[in-house]
Amino acid sequence: MKLCDLFDREKPLVSFEIFPPKQTVTLESIFKTTEGLQTLNPDFISITYGAGGSASDRTLETADKVKNTYHVEALAHLTCINSQKDDIDTVLNQLQAHNIQNILAMRGDYPLDKGSLKKMTTTFPYAKNLIAHIKSQHDFCIAAAAYPEGHLECPNLAEDTVHLKEKVDSGTDFLITQIFFDNAVLYNFLDRIRQANITVPVCAGIMPLLNSRQVARIHSLCGASIPKPLQSIIEKYQNSPNDFEKAGIEYACNQITDLIAHKVDGIHLYTMNKLEQSKTIIQETGLR
8 A cells, every 4th residue: 555545534644663673683673563563553664774785685574574464554765875776776676576665765874984975876866866766667655754953964944945845846745754852843844845835744753762862862863953841851860761761751742642733644653663662652642
């Protein structure tokens, strides 16, 4: 089933992101997590992409398990950085062979090593190029990433909106947002993109803060701002791990409850492969 056909309902779609473990860890751990998430009846589960070789094979194997063993629609991530057309088409053909009809198309992150950066060659320099290729040559429902506070590489929100419009016009069917901790940020973002005639559905990306180590990492990866109420939680419980996790889950639940009241198109939970915490959030918010 194509996910773009699911958005004509009153309640928001419910979805999860999982990531295949490192090569040194068996896939059984993520399969166990997936089995637990399946009991929550999600509309889809997205699987992050490991670029190149065996890492991307793990994405395919996990997506296949989600779709064909647990019978949940799989949204396979696909990045195009440092990839040629033949590489991308090989992955797309493999996904089709496994009856996976949905892709989250992204550029991917540049390598931190400048030497590796200089050696990079790619057919698709931006996500919009990848999306246009998939749409013209293959039959997939295509999701793309959106950045409520703007992409870290983009100088301002106006330019970020222009780039998002280009991605959508290239063939994007729906959007999934990067993490945000202030719902006002999302609502302002939605107003901005609707004014730019970006009308595709938008799933709101939520990640619960479960420990203090996440804070710096999240800020460095995506630049998500920390509002005062959340900063107070961080300061109050930074030396009390159990209380920190409980407060982080409660904060995420409050975010989701407000998002539901504002009739967002979907709630996409970045699970970090944490099954029990994800169950708590979905059940406490009445999403399932």
